[in-house]
Amino acid sequence: MANISFAQNGLTPFQQLLGHNKDILEKWTSLEECIFSSNTFSAELKEEVRRTLAYNNGCEYCMAKGAPSKNIMGLRTQLAVHAADISTRKMHIYDDEFSALKEAFTDSEISELLALICFITACQRFGALLGLEPSCQI
Template structure:
């Protein structure tokens, strides 16, 4: 059971928690869609990063979607997932040397997108954790 009731707005339990404030839910959903799709980085890469973050950010709903799948990792995905793991340990205080490693493979545009995705995903997962969002049992 969640810490607050689900609203009638939204198509997922996560959205229904945000749906108590429809404007926030709509803006959050729009940003999530933009960040989650293929841009400078692939949606597949970002899904592996999301799964990595979910293992430590405390949202059971997010964890239920699975662990990272190393079979899907290419060089960029390995680097992005590794950076997400560093973020989880350092909590934002990331040494410049880690960015130098990223710059060997990723462009500034890709690094910016990765950091935005990690930040947004972490906020989403914290929101789910704060409100005790659990996976649905169907």
């Protein structure tokens, strides 16, 4: 059970927690659509980043959707998952880690990847702070 009531606004339990503030919900959902509709990264890369962050951010709702994969084959996905992991553990990406990112991604892609990581982290921390659980039903 979530720590606050679900609002009437929103289609999912997460959205209904944001739905107490309709303007924030609309803008948040718009940003989410923008980020996830981008074709810059594969669906696999985005999902592996989300799974890694779910466990690091302690979001029960998101963890229920699956654990991080143990064998990630693609270099770009491996680097993205590593960036997600270190961003939540130490809040700093060192020069050698940035060098590795720059070998596989353009500056534009790095910017988008870090925006993806920060957005997912914000979503998951919001859910975790409000006690959003996999069993929460609207």
